[in-house]
Amino acid sequence: xxxxxxxxxxxxxxxxxxxxxxxxxxxxxxxxxxxxxxxxxxxxxxxxxxxxxxxxxxxxxxxxxxxxxxxxxxxxxxxxxxxxxxxxxxxxxxxxxxxxxxxxxxxxxxxxxxxxxxxxxxxxxxxxxxxxxxxxxxxxxxxxxxxxxxxxxxx
Amino acid sequence: xxxxxxxxxxxxxxxxxxxxxxxxxxxxxxxxxxxxxxxxxxxxxxxxxxxxxxxxxxxxxxxxxxxxxxxxxxxxxxxxxxxxxxxxxxxxxxxxxxxxxxxxxxxxxxxxxxxxxxxxxxxxxxxxxxxxxxxxxxxxxxxxxxxxxxxxxxx
DNA sequence: CAGGGATAGTAAAGGTTTTTGATCATTTGT
DNA sequence: ACAAATGATCAAAAACCTTTACTATCCCTG
Numbered sequence: 001x002x003x004x005x006x007x008x009x010x011x012x013x014x015x016x017x018x019x020x021x022x023x024x025x026x027x028x029x030x031x032x033x034x035x036x037x038x039x040x041x042x043x044x045x046x047x048x049x050x051x052x053x054x055x056x057x058x059x060x061x062x063x064x065x066x067x068x069x070x071x072x073x074x075x076x077x078x079x080x081x082x083x084x085x086x087x088x089x090x091x092x093x094x095x096x097x098x099x100x101x102x103x104x105x106x107x108x109x110x111x112x113x114x115x116x117x118x119x120x121x122x123x124x125x126x127x128x129x130x131x132x133x134x135x136x137x138x139x140x141x142x143x144x145x146x147x148x149x150x151x152x153x154x155x
Numbered sequence: 156x157x158x159x160x161x162x163x164x165x166x167x168x169x170x171x172x173x174x175x176x177x178x179x180x181x182x183x184x185x186x187x188x189x190x191x192x193x194x195x196x197x198x199x200x201x202x203x204x205x206x207x208x209x210x211x212x213x214x215x216x217x218x219x220x221x222x223x224x225x226x227x228x229x230x231x232x233x234x235x236x237x238x239x240x241x242x243x244x245x246x247x248x249x250x251x252x253x254x255x256x257x258x259x260x261x262x263x264x265x266x267x268x269x270x271x272x273x274x275x276x277x278x279x280x281x282x283x284x285x286x287x288x289x290x291x292x293x294x295x296x297x298x299x300x301x302x303x304x305x306x307x308x309x310x
Numbered sequence: 311c312a313g314g315g316a317t318a319g320t321a322a323a324g325g326t327t328t329t330t331g332a333t334c335a336t337t338t339g340t
Numbered sequence: 341a342c343a344a345a346t347g348a349t350c351a352a353a354a355a356c357c358t359t360t361a362c363t364a365t366c367c368c369t370g
Contacts, residue, residue: 008271008272008275008291009275009278009287009290009291009294010175010179010271010272010274010275010278011271012291012294012295012298013171013172013175013176013294014172014175014176014179014204015298016168016172016294016297016298016301017168017169017171017172017176018221019298019301019302019305020165020168020301021168021169021172022221022305023301023304023305023308024165026308027308041355041356043355043356043357049169057318057319058318058319059317059318059319066173066177067357068357068358068359069318069319069320070319070320070321070357070358070359071356071357071358073319073320074356074357075356090318093317093318093365093366094318094364094365094366095317095318095319095364095365095366096317096318096319096365097318097319116163116165116166117163119165119304120163120164120165122304123164123165123297123300123301123304126300126303126304127296127297127300131296132164134293135164135293135294135296135297136163136164136167138289138290138293138294139164139167139168139171139290139293140167141282141286141290142171142278142282142290143167143170143171143174145278145281145282146171146174146175146178146278147174148281149178149274149277149278149281150174150177150178153178153181153182196326196327198326198327198328212347212348213347213348214346214347214348222327222328223328223329223330224347224348224349225328225329225330225348225349225350226327226328226329228348228349229326229327229328230327245347248336248337248346248347249335249336249337249347250334250335250336250337250346250347250348251336251346251347251348252347252348
């Protein structure tokens with residue numbers, strides 16, 4: 001496979017992701033641990049990523065994260081046990097609860113945000129501001145096309 | 156987290172990957188199954204992706220794929236059992252074997268390549284050739300920067 | 311306003327993939 | 341020749357996600 005060359009987008013995306021995610025995950029792991037949040041694993045961050053400030057239902061988090069309710073339920077239960085999230089009954093629907101951050105959850109969020117912002121700064125510095133913005137625009141265009149394709153395939 | 160906005164590259168990459176990988180994985184899964192390679196799972200493809208034509212040692216595959224030798228060893232053993240890969244002793248080192256594709260492995264490889272090329276064609280069509288090439292160049296620049304960062308961090 | 315389908319969520323079990331820790335054989339550098 | 345490093349494997353477990361099934365509640369329609 002390797003010898004087919006590395007010259008298309010479909011080949012590039014997974015590799016770029018692999019590289020970037022290792023950088024980011026390492027930085028997050030270290031930074032969170034240093035800030036006292038060593039019990040947050042990458043999968044937990046996927047929950048945070050799709051949880052709005054004001055909270056959300058399990059089903060909505062799962063839909064946004066494109067995962068099953070059970071998978072998210074498992075992670076949310078852990079985060080609840082560890083004090084990052086809490087559930088409150090949804091007044092408007094007796095079946096549902098609203099999942100939202102505790103103070104500890106918000107504190108962890110801030111750390112994550114800071115680390116990501118720092119990493120972005122670093123990349124921007126190396127690429128130059130203009131090139132960085134170009135690339136961001138490119139990612140957006142590509143995302144739009146890929147999302148359209150995904151929806152069309154029902155994937 | 157979500158409310159911090161979606162305006163940096165570090166935020167964009169995982170999402171783009173999530174979308175793209177769903178499209179590509181679906182296409183691969185279906186296409187491989189149709190071609191008689193229904194026993195290849197996504198994790199197996201990560202081995203193929205980092206296995207040069209001429210073969211490689213387990214350790215080298217693991218290093219390229221940024222995974223542990225054990226994780227790769229597990230997948231390689233499956234691929235061997237299913238007839239996609241074979242091991243031959245490494246003449247230059249009595250501890251090592253060279254892992255390489257069988258005919259069946261090469262055939263599966265071709266299918267993967269064809270499917271990825273088709274998907275790329277589709278994205279190129281939608282973006283326009285010029286924009287597609289711009290975006291590819293952007294991904295390359297970004298990759299280079301991210302790899303440099305990764306190596307510097309030892310991640 | 312009752313019944314039925316849809317929706318929110320949980321439960322149990324299992325499968326896949328990766329990690330950790332240990333061990334063994336071989337090789338390499340001194 | 342010997343110690344340290346390296347290639348590889350084994351065993352156990354953790355992490356993560358899926359499938360299947362189920363309960364409780366909601367909402368629509370007749």
